[in-house]
Amino acid sequence: MAKTSIQFKHVQKSFGDNLVIPDLSFTVGAGEFVTILGSSGSGKTTVLKMINGLLEPSAGEILIGKKTLADQDLVNLRRHIGYVVQQIGLFPHMTIAENIGVVPKMLNWTPERIVSRVTELLKLVQLNPTSFADRYPSQLSGGQQQRVGVARALATNPPYVLFDEPFGALDALTRLELQREVKRIHDSLGDKTFLFVTHDINEALFLGQRVMVMHAGRIEQFATPQEIVAHPATTFVKELLGTVRQNQELWGRDHD
Ligand SMILES: Nc1ncnc2c1ncn2[C@@H]1O[C@H](COP(=O)(O)OP(=O)(O)OP(=O)(O)O)[C@@H](O)[C@H]1O
Missing domain, CATH: 3.40.50.300 (P-loop containing nucleotide triphosphate hydrolases)
Known part of the structure; x- marks a missing residue:
């Protein structure tokens, strides 16, 4: 091992x-x-x-x-340690980009670094940054919100x-799709x-x-x-x- x-x-x-x-x-x-x-x-x-x-x-x-x-x-x-739960608790008054960038912002990352990381993460979880970054959580399906939850958990690149x-x-189909995504993400991040x-x-x-x-x-x-x-x-x-x-x-x- x-x-x-x-x-x-x-x-x-x-x-x-x-x-x-x-x-x-x-x-x-x-x-x-x-x-x-x-x-x-x-x-x-x-x-x-x-x-x-x-x-x-x-x-x-x-x-x-x-x-x-x-x-x-x-x-x-x-x-x-990233943490993804069923009730992901996205902040409703913040955009998707702001939600993903919450912890990097707390850590005083520069705005440019945050934008670049958010874009990278949205792509990683297969959400098009151009159409999703500025939306609010209520404008996303449950499955899309969970993708954001995964992106947010990975924001600071935790081991x-x-x-x-x-x-x-x-639902069963969305669940299967997300299972495949999480497996792919684990394989692609490697460590x-x-x-x-x-x-x-x-x-x-x-x-x-x-x-x-x-x-x-x-x-x-x-x-x-x-x-x-x-x-x-x-x-x-x-x-x-x-x-x-x-x-x-x-x-x-x-x-x-
Ligand atoms: N804060 C708490 N105070 C008192 N008992 C608790 C607390 N948290 C968990 N328990 C008890 O500990 C046991 C294990 O709970 P836990 O949530 O870890 O189970 P689980 O396997 O995750 O269950 P589930 O699949 O239903 O979420 C349960 O009997 C639960 O009632």
């Missing part, structure tokens, strides 16, 4: 007396695209939020690029990008570490170079999609794969 990028060492997380993550250890390599798949409440979002410092582990250690997270300045850390169910609210949370097994198997299957705060299996399909490690993973087969059987049934 490439040099260590994100490492959890016996991480535990409780909310009050609710132990949500009992003991989690894993390593993600630099430049990897890892999907985290699990049922609702399995702790996926909690894992992402502990990586970008929105939540603190109750015990254990998280290393980001060999440095302990607890020793890092959180404001600085978040500049190195890590976290995705929390970003395409959950989109970025992507962690992508989803409860959609097809999405997880399509996008992830490795898939972490979580259940009740524990890792059931962390392996390549091929390995998971060929050798599901636990009953939970088998059942999860079984849901895909059941769906296929339903589609294949004759309709009266």
Whole structure:
């Protein structure tokens, strides 16, 4: 594996007396695209939020690029971690260009550098800069807004990008289109570490170079999609794969 990028060492997380993550250890390599798949409440979002410092582990250690997270300045850390969520929260009174340029502006980039970066990013997410830069979020479809969300997360060229169910609210075709885009972007940028949370097994198997299957705060299996399909490690993973087969059987049934 490439040099260590994100490492959890016996991480535990409780909310009050609710132990949500009992003991989690894993390593993600630099430049990897890892999907985290699990049922609702399995702790996926909690894992992402502990990586970008929105939540603190109750015990254990998280290393980001060999440095302990607890020793890092959180404001600085978040500049190195892009975050894409389902409710992307674009500022409605700002244009698309202004929305993408928010953090670069906070970092005092020159206006020329911001314009050039925004143009580059709009092209990267396949939105024509001439027709989209000056529009407002309400003038975009849900799928286009998510593309802007991805562009904004990449604005400062962070080495890590976290995705929390970003395409959950989109129709199936738009979702498929955006999945292909994110995969292409990861491949084209080469060195970025992507962690992508989803409860959609097809999405997880399509996008992830490795898939972490979580259940009740524990890792059931962390392996390549091929390995998971060929050798599901636990009953939970088998059942999860079984849901895909059941769906296929339903589609294949004759309709009266
Ligand atoms: N701030 C919080 N306070 C109390 N409990 C919380 C908090 N955040 C999460 N939890 C609990 O932690 C557990 C894991 O939540 P988490 O959001 O990580 O799950 P998830 O796998 O992302 O689920 P989903 O797919 O539904 O978003 C849940 O039981 C949830 O109720």
